[in-house]
Amino acid sequence: MSSVSIKNVRDGSQDGRVKTWKTPWMAQREKMSEGARASDPGAHAGNAAKTAKARVRAELGRRRRLMIAPLGFAALTALLLGLHQGRLLEFIYPAGALVVTALLFRRSPAHYLSFVLWLFFLTPEVRRLADYFNGAFSDRSLIMLAPVMAAAFCGVNLLTHFRVLMQRRAIPLTLIVLSMLYGYFIGMVGAGIAAASYVLISWLFPVLIGFHVLVTWRHYPEYHRVLLKTFVFGGFLIALYGVIQYVNPPAWDAFWLAHCGMTSEGVAAPFSMRVSSTMNSSGPFALAMMVCLLMTLAARNKMALLAGGLAVPALIGTMSRSVAGGLAIGLLYLFIMLDTRSRLRLAAGIAVIVLLCSPALMVDEISEKATARFSTVTQLDNDYSYQVRTEIYRHFLSEMTTNIAGRGLGMTGIGSKLSDDGSSNNVDFDSGLMEVPYVLGWPGLVLYTAGVLTLVLRAFVTSFARKNDRFAVAGTAAAFAVLAMMVFVNTLVGAGGVFFFIGVILPVAGRRYALEMQSRSEMKLKAQKDMTAAEGHAPAPAGTAAQLSIARPSPLVP
Structure with missing residues (x-):
């Protein structure tokens, strides 16, 4: 039979735990799976390595996607400057910076702050280029509002x-x-x-x-x-x-x-x-x-x-x-x-x-x-x-x-x-x-x-x-x-x-x-020690190497 109705029933044990009833076919399959893991720890380690690589690829993909909006904003700015559209840039630049700020603020606090710093680094030069291609010096330029608006956007944190x-x-x-x-x-x-x-x-x-x-x-x-x-x-x-x-x-x-x-x-x-x-x-x-x-x-x-x-x-x-x-x-x-x-x-x-x-x-x-x-x-x-x-x-x-x-x-x-x-x-x-x-x-x-x-x-x-x-x-x-x-x-x-x-x-x-x-690592190591004692495997570290390196406490920390 292709499907089995599974029901939770209480057994007669004194601890009163709830166990899941399984068909003989399902119980045999689980037993074979556990035996394979116990007899071939290398395969288990290989699966863990594949999972770790998949996570690294996913993280690299996330980082690349975070760069799309800032790079697109930079390309649009360069295009308008190349076309000598300084007047239009005075409106597009602060508006575009605010849009990128909102996207990064929601997705990555660190990339948001990095974008704010880049705005402080480069915005005055964008303003000079816009004035130069316009052929007229502007005492007050809307372009200079971009870094201030981007930095002030994090005032949303006061509400949340x-x-x-x-x-x-x-x-x-x-x-x-x-x-x-x-x-x-x-x-x-x-x-x-x-x-x-x-x-x-x-x-x-x-x-x-x-x-x-x-x-x-x-x-x-x-x-x-x-x-x-x-x-x-x-x-x-x-x-x-x-x-x-x-x-x-x-x-x-x-x-x-x-x-x-x-x-x-x-x-x-x-x-x-x-x-x-x-x-x-x-x-x-x-x-x-x-x-x-x-x-x-x-x-x-x-x-x-x-x-x-x-x-x-x-x-x-x-x-x-x-x-x-x-x-x-x-x-x-x-x-x-x-x-x-x-x-x-x-x-x-x-x-x-x-x-x-x-x-x-x-x-x-x-x-x-x-x-x-x-x-x-x-x-x-x-x-x-x-x-x-x-x-x-x-x-x-x-x-x-x-x-x-x-x-x-x-x-x-x-x-x-x-x-x-x-x-x-x-x-x-x-x-x-x-x-x-x-x-x-x-x-x-x-x-x-x-x-x-x-x-x-x-x-x-x-x-x-x-x-x-x-x-x-x-x-x-x-x-x-x-x-x-x-x-x-x-x-x-x-x-x-x-x-x-x-x-x-x-x-x-x-x-x-x-x-x-440090607290999370101690809790996970204690739990993994109990779970892996029977299999004889060393407990896995709680966190990536970079996280553990940053989180490593100094001897002076109480």
Whole structure:
């Protein structure tokens, strides 16, 4: 008979378990199957190997499918630029970026964050190309909204994970958000809704990025793989373009520099333009290049060394002394935190990078200007920017003691141009340490400082306990370097803020994932030990090799 009705009946055993009634044919087939597995363990292992290979192929296929939308978006952008459709691109680019963002946000948190970083890397250059092919410089371009909208999209997590805001792991971010809301309400009164809202977005979306990483900690292995590739290949691309720009500026960069009015960026001539690469100016590029260089030190491939070799001359071309100080702090942190073996590898990597970039330092046009620029560190009396910054500190220290409530968001920077009372009462700060208390006042300063310091302390303790996770340690080093530059400019907003909050949240996410994997591995090993004791097979590892490598706890972890 071809089919048998199977019923669950209770046998007469004392344990009262429910067994399934089987026909003699089915029982004999099961017995033969069990005997074959017991007599031929190699076949069982072969089936397991085939299953593992199938899973690897499925994962590779998933990764390829995730790249379809970003590559299609890049191809469409290149096509419109090739057709000189800059006006149309101003609408297509932000809309297309938002569509790709929505797709990646739903499918892969790590690829979503990688796409956001690529937008910050390349969007200003797309805007320059669009203006150049249009033949007209645009003071306000819709293209520049793409990275901000993509980063702010992760605010959806506040709706789906709002309960996490009250958990201990998210309290620092909650304090920072409360301080910003306080400054926003003060700013609406002083500067107006438009100015306060504009500045709030630039202050808030880096915090949202940090919250995104925090609530998606289970994807930490994918963050480790995807973000490390993003920093390596992204750093290589923008560093290479920066070197080309310094040696022979392209026509669209010369067009941009001639119309943007930033005289501090030099002139569009060989060896006369401060390197801004694909970004708006040398400052944001130097900050991004510093973070990419620190993160590439966590990679172990030839591309990372090549990217580092290009990053050093590109950084020198920016003539940014603040970034040089931040890079020194980040490297020092890496040397202190890593174990002896990793220190030797780091030292060897830095030595190779220096050798790769040494030919560029032998060019007189590069070495002479760099020497003249950085020599002013020891000649502060003749340093105009130092004198201006000293005057800022002297003036606003008295302002802080008299204005307890703060001026509010929208009273400084670009957002002040949108204020209701014009720009007569608004200021541009050359110091992040002074801007935060000036804007947020004493109430907001207490909340903001408490949140930032808690994040930094937690990242330090976590990375110290897990020195084997070089990726998390490098992220913390980059965050410390970004924070140290607050003396010169507010680096915790915009792209700099994105780098900072990613850096301080990654160690926390990594440790939480490691503890989860360790607990799960112990449970599975215990269950498999009981199941395989009779067959005599070794229990299979609970997780892939990459997962176990990342989750391997340090001896310092309690």
